[in-house]
Amino acid sequence: MTESTYRIQGETGEWEVVIGLEVHAQVTSNAKLFSGAATAFGAEPNSQVSLIDAAMPGMLPTPNQECIRQAVRTGMAIGAVINKWSRFDRKNYFYADLPQGYQISQLFHPLVGEGQIDISLDDKDPEANVKTIGIERIHVEQDAGKLMHDQHPTRSYVDLNRAGVALMEIVSKPDMRSPQEAGAYLSKLRAILRYVGSCDGNMDQGSMRADVNVSVRKPGAEFGTRTETKNVNSVRFVMQTVEIEARRQVEVLEAGGKIVQETRLFDPDKGETRSMRSKEDAHDYRYFPDPDLLPLELDDAFLEECRASLPELPDAKRRRYEQELGLSAYNAATLTADADTARWFEALLAEGARIQKKGENEVARASANWLLSDLYGALNRLGKDLDTSPVSPEQGAELLALAADGTLSGPLAKQVFEIMLETGDAAGKIVEERGLKQTSDTGAIEAVIAEVLAKNPGQLEQYRGGKEALFGFFVGQTMKAMAGKANPAVVNELLKKALAG
Amino acid sequence: MSDITELGVAELRDGIRTGKFSAREVADAFIVKVSQGKALNAFIVETPEHALAAAKAADEAIAKGEPLKPLSGVPLGMKDLFATKGVQTTAASHMLEGFKPVYESTVSQKLWDAGAGMLGKLNLDQFAMGSSNETSYFGNVISPWRRGGGDNAPLAPGGSSGGSSSAISARLVPGATGTDTGGSIRQPAAFTGIAGIKPTYGRCSRYGIVAFASSLDQAGPMARDVRDCAILLENMAGFDPKDSTSLNLPVPNWEEALSGDLTGKKIGIPAEYLIDGTPTEIAKLWEAGIAWVKDAGAEVIEVSLPHTKYALPTYYIIAPAEASSNLARYDGVRYGLRELADGQNLQDMYAATRAAGFGPEVQRRILIGTYVLSAGFYDAYFTKAQKVRTLIAQDFENAFSMCDLLLTPTAPSSAFALGEKSADPLAMYLNDVFTVPASLAGLPAMSVPAGLDAGGLPLGLQIIGRPLDEQGVLNAGLAIEQRAGFAARPEQWW
Numbered sequence: 002m003t004e005s006t007y008r009i010q011g012e013t014g015e016w017e018v019v020i021g022l023e024v025h026a027q028v029t030s031n032a033k034l035f036s037g038a039a040t041a042f043g044a045e046p047n048s049q050v051s052l053i054d055a056a057m058p059g060m061l062p063t064p065n066q067e068c069i070r071q072a073v074r075t076g077m078a079i080g081a082v083i084n085k086w087s088r089f090d091r092k093n094y095f096y097a098d099l100p101q102g103y104q105i106s107q108l109f110h111p112l113v114g115e116g117q118i119d120i121s122l123d124d125k126d127p128e129a130n131v132k133t134i135g136i137e138r139i140h141v142e143q144d145a146g147k148l149m150h151d152q153h154p155t156r157s158y159v160d161l162n163r164a165g166v167a168l169m170e171i172v173s174k175p176d177m178r179s180p181q182e183a184g185a186y187l188s189k190l191r192a193i194l195r196y197v198g199s200c201d202g203n204m205d206q207g208s209m210r211a212d213v214n215v216s217v218r219k220p221g222a223e224f225g226t227r228t229e230t231k232n233v234n235s236v237r238f239v240m241q242t243v244e245i246e247a248r249r250q251v252e253v254l255e256a257g258g259k260i261v262q263e264t265r266l267f268d269p270d271k272g273e274t275r276s277m278r279s280k281e282d283a284h285d286y287r288y289f290p291d292p293d294l295l296p297l298e299l300d301d302a303f304l305e306e307c308r309a310s311l312p313e314l315p316d317a318k319r320r321r322y323e324q325e326l327g328l329s330a331y332n333a334a335t336l337t338a339d340a341d342t343a344r345w346f347e348a349l350l351a352e353g354a355r356i357q358k359k360g361e362n363e364v365a366r367a368s369a370n371w372l373l374s375d376l377y378g379a380l381n382r383l384g385k386d387l388d389t390s391p392v393s394p395e396q397g398a399e400l401l402a403l404a405a406d407g408t409l410s411g412p413l414a415k416q417v418f419e420i421m422l423e424t425g426d427a428a429g430k431i432v433e434e435r436g437l438k439q440t441s442d443t444g445a446i447e448a449v450i451a452e453v454l455a456k457n458p459g460q461l462e463q464y465r466g467g468k469e470a471l472f473g474f475f476v477g478q479t480m481k482a483m484a485g486k487a488n489p490a491v492v493n494e495l496l497k498k499a500l501a502g
Numbered sequence: 503m504s505d506i507t508e509l510g511v512a513e514l515r516d517g518i519r520t521g522k523f524s525a526r527e528v529a530d531a532f533i534v535k536v537s538q539g540k541a542l543n544a545f546i547v548e549t550p551e552h553a554l555a556a557a558k559a560a561d562e563a564i565a566k567g568e569p570l571k572p573l574s575g576v577p578l579g580m581k582d583l584f585a586t587k588g589v590q591t592t593a594a595s596h597m598l599e600g601f602k603p604v605y606e607s608t609v610s611q612k613l614w615d616a617g618a619g620m621l622g623k624l625n626l627d628q629f630a631m632g633s634s635n636e637t638s639y640f641g642n643v644i645s646p647w648r649r650g651g652g653d654n655a656p657l658a659p660g661g662s663s664g665g666s667s668s669a670i671s672a673r674l675v676p677g678a679t680g681t682d683t684g685g686s687i688r689q690p691a692a693f694t695g696i697a698g699i700k701p702t703y704g705r706c707s708r709y710g711i712v713a714f715a716s717s718l719d720q721a722g723p724m725a726r727d728v729r730d731c732a733i734l735l736e737n738m739a740g741f742d743p744k745d746s747t748s749l750n751l752p753v754p755n756w757e758e759a760l761s762g763d764l765t766g767k768k769i770g771i772p773a774e775y776l777i778d779g780t781p782t783e784i785a786k787l788w789e790a791g792i793a794w795v796k797d798a799g800a801e802v803i804e805v806s807l808p809h810t811k812y813a814l815p816t817y818y819i820i821a822p823a824e825a826s827s828n829l830a831r832y833d834g835v836r837y838g839l840r841e842l843a844d845g846q847n848l849q850d851m852y853a854a855t856r857a858a859g860f861g862p863e864v865q866r867r868i869l870i871g872t873y874v875l876s877a878g879f880y881d882a883y884f885t886k887a888q889k890v891r892t893l894i895a896q897d898f899e900n901a902f903s904m905c906d907l908l909l910t911p912t913a914p915s916s917a918f919a920l921g922e923k924s925a926d927p928l929a930m931y932l933n934d935v936f937t938v939p940a941s942l943a944g945l946p947a948m949s950v951p952a953g954l955d956a957g958g959l960p961l962g963l964q965i966i967g968r969p970l971d972e973q974g975v976l977n978a979g980l981a982i983e984q985r986a987g988f989a990a991r992p993e994q995w996w
Contacts, residue, residue: 003653052604052605055836056714056831056836057585057603057605057836057837058585058591058593058598058601058603058713058831059584059585059603059708059709059710059711059712059713060606060709060710061708061744061745061746062746063710063743063744063745063746064746093826093827093875095830095852096848097833097835097848100831100835100836101831102827102829102830102831102833103827103830131934150970155849159835159836191982261739285876285877287826287827287872287875287876287880288879289823289827289875289880289884291716292715292716292717292747292824293713293716293746293747295746295747296748337871
């Protein structure tokens with residue numbers, strides 16, 4: 002573990018930034034935390050609202066086991082203490098998007114206690130600079146609805162689709178010291194949530210958002226007063242928020258001012274944070290145990306099932322890719338940074354090993370290189386991602402197998418891949434139909450070589466006069482004449498013979 | 503034939519079953535009674551069509567020789583705290599005036615599934631907050647009872663289930679639902695000379711009951727005698743996955759196991775229930791109750807419930823705290839009353855809606871509840887009250903290690919005149935002094951009519967049992983009922 006050296010250079014010297022994040026992650030579940038209503042994103046307003054979500058008189062919440070299960074699995078994935086006894090509390094305040102007049106949350110006894118996440122601060126070598134960020138707790142709570150102010154000139158409309166959806170609030174310790182660390186933490190947390198499948202991590206759809214707590218201090222001094230910037234919805238914005246808010250605080254302090262503990266808002270367009278409300282205006286939430294709900298008690302069988310259902314997590318997977326598959330540290334880190342990429346890669350690997358009748362470790366490097374350079378390059382160009390890739394892992398594996406067994410040369414394989422991207426056809430079919438198969442037919446190659454030599458007497462003379470660098474020219478001409486289909490090894494061998502005269 | 507409306511639930515059920523009369527005749531008779539009882543103001547809404555439909559179903563089943571349901575053709579009153587699909591449900595508030603739920607409460611649904619019909623929605627104290635039925639937005643319910651000696655002052659039927667108690671004792675309905683948070687079934691039952699039981703917390707689903715204080719609210723039946731209460735409770739109780747606090751236990755066959763023989767039972771008499779200012783006639787009635795249970799074979803011992811004196815203040819912290827949060831949903835946004843003048847904002851709407859929609863007593867309790875939960879006061883009030891609640895529950899546990907049941911008076915006085923206590927909330931709250939402890943401990947408790955005071959007004963005795971021992975409570979109630987020979991009834995003046 003390395004101490005961050007990120008400092009803000011002020012007029013009075015260097016300042017250190019202290020950062021803690023509270024991340025709200027929407028739990029992946031078909032139903033809401035306390036009702037059976039659906040949770041799909043982008044549905045017609047108020048089409049996913051049960052009587053409970055609308056807080057009709059006499060309606061009661063009943064916990065949805067799946068939401069609890071997902072939060073427990075998330076806690077296990079960050080090595081956290083799972084509290085077998087937890088309880089729901091009511092957080093009381095009035096707002097039109099909060100039908101009950103209170104949010105059901107967990108203040109006093111959260112479901113998940115302390116855990117940690119390791120972040121890597123060196124892309125090239127993930128093990129080189131690792132820092133452990135402490136997690137204070139994870140608790141489960143209801144989301145609120147949404148007010149729409151742009152539907153009517155004088156009135157606001159309320160959409161309750163999101164009201165009652167389950168959130169996990171994941172609270173870090175104030176362990177981060179730079180925008181880079183905050184970004185790395187959020188990215189890593191998102192990766193873990195996606196691996197576990199407990200949150201889709203789609204920050205642009207609001208299913209994950211962060212409250213950013215920032216304070217500054219002279220290195221080694223006591224913690225300064227912090228501000229909380231609410232609902233920041235991308236990794237980049239979180240990093241910007243830290244940078245901008247820390248700089249603002251330094252300016253205030255150096256001008257002789259004081260930092261006020263308050264809630265702020267990040268404005269990405271203006272690149273600033275603004276005060277929303279100060280501590281004095283803070284609500285008195287009058288938290289108390291929700292009398293409609295019994296304490297949540299988890300038994301060992303349930304916890305065991307949660308544990309057994311956890312997938313291999315990013316760090317473990319990365320190490321396995323390096324150690325067992327022989328991938329470079331960088332490739333292993335890139336392939337495991339995201340659950341979807343790892344899933345795609347493993348499908349490619351499994352199919353490749355199957356059709357080539359080899360071990361996964363034998364096909365891993367070629368598969369990784371192809372995915373990270375050829376496929377990513379193509380997807381980038383096409384503006385697509387793995388989800389919408391025109392080439393499936395199975396098709397990719399077939400292409401790699403054809404290259405591995407010599408059917409396709411490197412250039413031919415690239416050519417076939419381009420056709421696959423356009424047509425969606427399988428590699429074998431393209432090779433068959435377009436006759437793109439590499440040839441090792443010596444008679445045919447010799448005939449072409451003879452032709453090439455005859456057409457280029459000048460170069461032939463120079464070569465024979467000792468300018469052997471021209472060998473590549475002859476290879477190129479021969480390959481070109483054979484439309485790239487000649488086996489390069491055979492071409493080399495025959496050319497050498499022919500040039501020698 | 504004698505008047506059908508003189509009959510109770512069991513007799514009506516059996517009479518329909520044996521063809522003594524048709525369910526239609528039963529429904530018609532009670533519908534007439536309800537329409538003649540308007541002076542009592544016991545109903546907020548009358549639903550004769552509902553009762554007639556249930557009667558029709560019962561008579562058709564009989565005609566076809568199909569098996570009858572447990573309450574086929576028995577018409578009942580429904581406290582207007584239970585959501586009834588398509589029928590106005592108000593909690594006696596202006597806030598919910600005109601509100602017709604698209605859903606049915608679990609308890610009422612169970613009764614309809616058992617073949618019962620609904621004569622109407624019964625008046626109550628607003629949001630079940632009150633002990634005299636004087637806080638209803640739809641006017642006071644008047645007790646059918648009057649003091650003797652030409653004193654015609656209208657009397658309180660008790661509260662909050664005052665519409666239920668008034669209608670039953672006036673024979674407008676044979677039985678009704680009630681809800682009990684701190685005594686709202688037992689105290690009105692005692693005031694009007696009828697029986698009522700609050701079962702163990704969790705026996706009856708709270709789903710669809712307008713919430714007052716979630717950790718205390720329990721539904722229960724009110725009827726003229728113990729057997730009828732047993733029958734109704736059997737058809738109201740049961741596990742409901744829609745209420746997390748509902749008990750996942752089978753419903754016993756309470757009626758079948760009814761017995762007034764208390765041989766082998768030990769009945770505790772808590773010394774702390776003899777409080778200063780208890781009228782001597784109540785103390786005497788308690789003595790009589792002790793003699794009756796002894797006569798029924800029980801052994802009587804003295805027990806102590808040392809924290810009893812803290813029960814009332816504890817209750818009046820916890821119940822308002824929960825209520826202040828439970829009633830936050832009435833905000834004018836989605837349903838019910840909305841007060842919003844042109845140019846006003848959201849905060850204005852909240853203030854105006856809640857000022858107009860809630861009566862003074864409801865507002866008082868919301869304020870108290872908000873206060874005891876607020877930062878700086880929470881530990882002194884709410885946390886301390888929770889601790890005392892635990893101590894009160896432990897008192898009962900200790901007592902029940904020495905006895906099976908407890909016998910106490912139900913209320914510290916007989917019915918008072920309307921207006922007599924409404925200016926003094928504390929005097930009003932004192933009415934719950936004997937009923938609140940069992941509520942805080944979630945115990946089954948019932949009131950049975952046991953005698954009259956000097957003014958000719960009914961007095962009740964309360965039996966409190968161990969958790970889930972409704973049978974023990976009902977049996978002791980039956981033993982007292984059999985010996986008290988309570989036959990008094992209000993003279994019809996309405």
